[in-house]
Amino acid sequence: MMPGVTPATPAPAGAGREWTFLTNHAHVLxxxxxDPTARLRDVAGTVGVTERAAQTIVADLxxxxxxxxxxxxxxxxxxxxxxxxxxxxxxxxxxxxxxLALFEPGTPAER
Numbered sequence: 001m002m003p004g005v006t007p008a009t010p011a012p013a014g015a016g017r018e019w020t021f022l023t024n025h026a027h028v029l030x031x032x033x034x035d036p037t038a039r040l041r042d043v044a045g046t047v048g049v050t051e052r053a054a055q056t057i058v059a060d061l062x063x064x065x066x067x068x069x070x071x072x073x074x075x076x077x078x079x080x081x082x083x084x085x086x087x088x089x090x091x092x093x094x095x096x097x098x099x100l101a102l103f104e105p106g107t108p109a110e111r
Contacts, residue, residue, distance in 0.1 A: 024049055026099065028057045029066060029080065033104050036078045066096060 022030075027047040032038060038046075044054035058078075061067040064087070068079045082097025 024053065025057050025061065028054060029061060029096070030100070030103050032058075032067065032078045033080045033100050036080075037072075037075055038078075039075070 024047055028043055028049075031043045031046045035042075040054045040058065041051050043058075044051045047054065049057070058067065058069075062069055064084070066081055066084045068081065070077045070079070080096070080100065082095060082100055084096040085092055086094050086096065086099075
């Protein structure tokens with residue numbers, strides 16, 4: 001081994017797989033919270049999914065009460081429901097507004 005060079009730390013098991021802590025649903029919700037008048041094409045680009053996937057995710061979020069869509073002229077305006085609860089049983093006592101407040105300070109985190 002060369003002087004001043006330390007051995008590389010072995011990669012943790014499973015390190016070759018790509019994953020993130022937040023789902024695409026969370027990323028879409030955060031993108032819309034940042035810009036409630038964003039086009040789905042732009043949301044998809046921000047999140048890194050197809051426009052069709054973004055449409056499906058927005059439909060899921062709207063059907064579950066996390067988003068409300070209002071048509072304004074030729075565009076949609078979205079309102080995020082910060083009082084919505086997380087779906088997973090381990091976090092079901094927490095509100096989506098807490099996630100928004102963590103990633104987007106200044107958004108309402110109502111209880």
